[in-house]
Amino acid sequence: MSTIHKLDETIVNQIAAGEVIERPANAVKELIENALDAGASRIEILTSGGGKTLLRVTDDGLGMEPADLPLAVSRHCTSKMDRDLTAIATLGFRGEALPSIGSVSRLTVRSRHRASETGSEIVVDGGTLSPPRPAAGNCGTMVEVTGLFLNVPARLKFLKSDRAEANAITEMVKRLAIPWPGVTFSLSGDDRSTLELPATGTNGDALGARVAQILGRDFRENAVEISAEKEGVRLAGLSSLPSFNRANSSHQFIYVNGRPVRDKQLVGALRGAYSDMLARDRHAVCALFLELDPRLVDVNVHPAKAEVRFRDPGLIRALIISAVRRALAEEGVRGSTSASEAMNSSFRPGGAPSYRREAPDAAAQLNGAVSTLVNRPQDYPSGFAEQRQACFSGVTQPSADARDGSLDTGAESHPLGAARAQVHENFIIAQTRESLIIVDQHAAHERLVFEALKNALADRCLPSQMLLVPEIVDLPVEDVDRLAAESETLARFGLEVERFGPGAIAVRATPAMLGEVDTQGLLRDLADDLSDGKGVLRVKDNIERMASSMACHGSVRSGRRMRPEEMNALLRQMERTPGSGTCNHGRPTFIELKLTDLERLFGRR
Structure with missing residues (x-):
C-alpha cells in the first residue's frame, strides 16, 4: 500500500500562505499590487487590530465580472501572464495571494467591472469556497480579510503587537506608494492615525513630490538627483548627502521596474557608494529606481516577490556606485541643512x-x-x-x-x-x-x-x-x-x-x-x-x-x-x-x- 498521498487543497494553500503571507503587511502588499495592476487611481486601506482583526482594501480599478471571481480565489489563476515567465511586466503574476489569504482567514471579494451595471461577491472562509452572489458596489474591487491566521494559531502567536503590525502596514503602504504618484492612497483604522497621500500628478516633478510626501521635504533639500544609464539599464532618483543619514536602512527605497525590493546586492552597492563617507553604523537615505528589460532580471525568486536576480549583477553594482559617487562629486561643496537646523534649535530655550x-x-x-x-x-x-x-x-x-x-x-x-x-x-x-x-x-x-x-x-x-x-x-x-x-x-x-x-x-x-x-x-x-x-x-x-x-x-x-x-x-x-x-x-x-x-x-x- 502506497504511503504517498496528495495533500488537501486547503493544506496546500496554507503552506503557500506561510511563504506569501508572513504577516498582515504582506497581505496588504499583495492586495495593493492587485489594485495597481487593475489600473486604480485611488486605493483605500482600512485596518483594525494591526490587520489581524480586519483588513479592507478598496480600489476604483477595472473590476471583475461574476465569472472571474471563482478563478480569482483559485490557486495559480491570473490575468497578468500567459506563458512567458521571462518578461514579467506586472507587480503580481503568481496567482497565489488570494487563495493563500482565503485559506487562513475569512476572505470576501466584492467587485464590479467598469462595463457592468451590477457587482458580485464571493466568500472564502478558511479555505471553504462559497458560490458568487450579486452584490451592490461601485466600479472596482473591495477585498476584506477578517480573522487573519485564526485557523493557524501557530502563525498567529508569532505575530508582533497590534502597534508593531500596524506600523509595518504603514511602512508597506509608503513603500508601494512612492513609484505611483498618480494614485491616491488612504490608510485609516482604529489602530492608527489616518495617512493620506494625495496623487501628485503625472508631470515631471510628480515623483519628486511623492517622495517628499513619504520622506519629508528636508530629504529633498539634502539630496542629490541621480540619473545614469549604461548598457540599457537606467538609474534615476534621489540620494542623500552623506551628512544626512539614518541609524538603519529602513529609509532606503529601491525599485526595480516599479517593484519595491529589499535585495542585499542593491543595498550592498549603495553602501559601497558611500563607503568612505559614512560611519559603519549609519545609512544613506534614498529613493532609487532601476529600469531595465524584464528579461534581464528574475523576479520569480521568492513567493513574496521582494528579491530579484540580475543577469549581470556586476553591471548593476557598478552603475549604482558610479552614479551616486558622480552625483555627489558634481554637487560640489554642500552641507546638510539638518546640521544648521540642529544648531538653530540649540539656541532656543530647552533646545x-x-x-x-x-x-x-x-x-x-x-x-x-x-x-x-x-x-x-x-x-x-x-x-x-x-x-x-x-x-x-x-x-x-x-x-x-x-x-x-x-x-x-x-x-x-x-x-x-x-x-x-x-x-x-x-x-x-x-x-x-x-x-x-x-x-x-x-x-x-x-x-x-x-x-x-x-x-x-x-x-x-x-x-x-x-x-x-x-x-x-x-x-x-x-x-x-x-x-x-x-x-x-x-x-x-x-x-x-x-x-x-x-x-x-x-x-x-x-x-x-x-x-x-x-x-x-x-x-x-x-x-x-x-x-x-x-x-x-x-x-x-x-x-x-x-x-x-x-x-x-x-x-x-x-x-x-x-x-x-x-x-x-x-x-x-x-x-x-x-x-x-x-x-x-x-x-x-x-x-x-x-x-x-x-x-x-x-x-x-
Missing part, C-alpha cells in the same frame, strides 16, 4: 541639537594589525614609512601663499566665503555674502588628505611585502579557481597569490599597508566575497580604512592656531574636493547659517 552622534574612533574601525601600524610606527614593515610619506606628497598643510582673507571682501563670493576668525583653536569662522560658515578644521583637512591618499593609491599598484616563506592556504577547489582567476587584480592591491595544487593557494606577498595579516582568514574571506560577486572589495576596503586612519593622523589637529591665509587656503581646497562636506566618518565638516537664520535668532525677523 538641543538633533545631531549628537559622536564620530567613531578611526582606529577602532580597523583590525588589530592595522591599529598596530597606525599607533606604533616603529613596527612598520621595512620601507613602509617611505611609502606612507609618499602617499602624503602633495597633501600639505594649507600653504601660506594664499591671500590674507581677514579683510578681503572679494573672497565672500566663494561658496565657503572668507575666513574671519578661529575660535578655540578648532573652528574656522567664515563669511559669505548671505551666510556664516563654521568649519571643523580637523574634520575638513582629514577629508582632504584622505581624498589625496585615495588618488595616490589609485594611480599606482600598491606596494607589497614579500613573505620569506610562502604561506600555503588550503581551500576548496572552487575557491582556489576563483582566487587564481583574480590573481592579477589582487596583485594590484599588493596581494600576490598563485595556485598550489588543486586545493591550495600559495601567498607570496601581502599589502605593505596592512602590516601583519591573518593570511588564511583574508584568503577565505576573499573567496567568500568572490562567490558573492563582490570581487576584491575586501582588500580594497581594508586599504581604504587604512588610508582613512592615516588621513586622521596626518591632518591639521584640533588646538593648532592657523593664520588667516592658512584658513582661506583650507576653504579653497575644500571647494575643489568632492565630498568635502563630511569627514571620513560621516560627520559634517562645516555648518552654514543663513543670514536670515541669524536675524531670526536675534528677533530681527
Whole structure:
C-alpha cells in the first residue's frame, strides 16, 4: 500500500500562505499590487487590530465580472501572464495571494467591472469556497480579510503587537506608494492615525513630490538627483548627502521596474557608494529606481516577490556606485541643512541639537594589525614609512601663499566665503555674502588628505611585502579557481597569490599597508566575497580604512592656531574636493547659517 498521498487543497494553500503571507503587511502588499495592476487611481486601506482583526482594501480599478471571481480565489489563476515567465511586466503574476489569504482567514471579494451595471461577491472562509452572489458596489474591487491566521494559531502567536503590525502596514503602504504618484492612497483604522497621500500628478516633478510626501521635504533639500544609464539599464532618483543619514536602512527605497525590493546586492552597492563617507553604523537615505528589460532580471525568486536576480549583477553594482559617487562629486561643496537646523534649535530655550552622534574612533574601525601600524610606527614593515610619506606628497598643510582673507571682501563670493576668525583653536569662522560658515578644521583637512591618499593609491599598484616563506592556504577547489582567476587584480592591491595544487593557494606577498595579516582568514574571506560577486572589495576596503586612519593622523589637529591665509587656503581646497562636506566618518565638516537664520535668532525677523 502506497504511503504517498496528495495533500488537501486547503493544506496546500496554507503552506503557500506561510511563504506569501508572513504577516498582515504582506497581505496588504499583495492586495495593493492587485489594485495597481487593475489600473486604480485611488486605493483605500482600512485596518483594525494591526490587520489581524480586519483588513479592507478598496480600489476604483477595472473590476471583475461574476465569472472571474471563482478563478480569482483559485490557486495559480491570473490575468497578468500567459506563458512567458521571462518578461514579467506586472507587480503580481503568481496567482497565489488570494487563495493563500482565503485559506487562513475569512476572505470576501466584492467587485464590479467598469462595463457592468451590477457587482458580485464571493466568500472564502478558511479555505471553504462559497458560490458568487450579486452584490451592490461601485466600479472596482473591495477585498476584506477578517480573522487573519485564526485557523493557524501557530502563525498567529508569532505575530508582533497590534502597534508593531500596524506600523509595518504603514511602512508597506509608503513603500508601494512612492513609484505611483498618480494614485491616491488612504490608510485609516482604529489602530492608527489616518495617512493620506494625495496623487501628485503625472508631470515631471510628480515623483519628486511623492517622495517628499513619504520622506519629508528636508530629504529633498539634502539630496542629490541621480540619473545614469549604461548598457540599457537606467538609474534615476534621489540620494542623500552623506551628512544626512539614518541609524538603519529602513529609509532606503529601491525599485526595480516599479517593484519595491529589499535585495542585499542593491543595498550592498549603495553602501559601497558611500563607503568612505559614512560611519559603519549609519545609512544613506534614498529613493532609487532601476529600469531595465524584464528579461534581464528574475523576479520569480521568492513567493513574496521582494528579491530579484540580475543577469549581470556586476553591471548593476557598478552603475549604482558610479552614479551616486558622480552625483555627489558634481554637487560640489554642500552641507546638510539638518546640521544648521540642529544648531538653530540649540539656541532656543530647552533646545538641543538633533545631531549628537559622536564620530567613531578611526582606529577602532580597523583590525588589530592595522591599529598596530597606525599607533606604533616603529613596527612598520621595512620601507613602509617611505611609502606612507609618499602617499602624503602633495597633501600639505594649507600653504601660506594664499591671500590674507581677514579683510578681503572679494573672497565672500566663494561658496565657503572668507575666513574671519578661529575660535578655540578648532573652528574656522567664515563669511559669505548671505551666510556664516563654521568649519571643523580637523574634520575638513582629514577629508582632504584622505581624498589625496585615495588618488595616490589609485594611480599606482600598491606596494607589497614579500613573505620569506610562502604561506600555503588550503581551500576548496572552487575557491582556489576563483582566487587564481583574480590573481592579477589582487596583485594590484599588493596581494600576490598563485595556485598550489588543486586545493591550495600559495601567498607570496601581502599589502605593505596592512602590516601583519591573518593570511588564511583574508584568503577565505576573499573567496567568500568572490562567490558573492563582490570581487576584491575586501582588500580594497581594508586599504581604504587604512588610508582613512592615516588621513586622521596626518591632518591639521584640533588646538593648532592657523593664520588667516592658512584658513582661506583650507576653504579653497575644500571647494575643489568632492565630498568635502563630511569627514571620513560621516560627520559634517562645516555648518552654514543663513543670514536670515541669524536675524531670526536675534528677533530681527
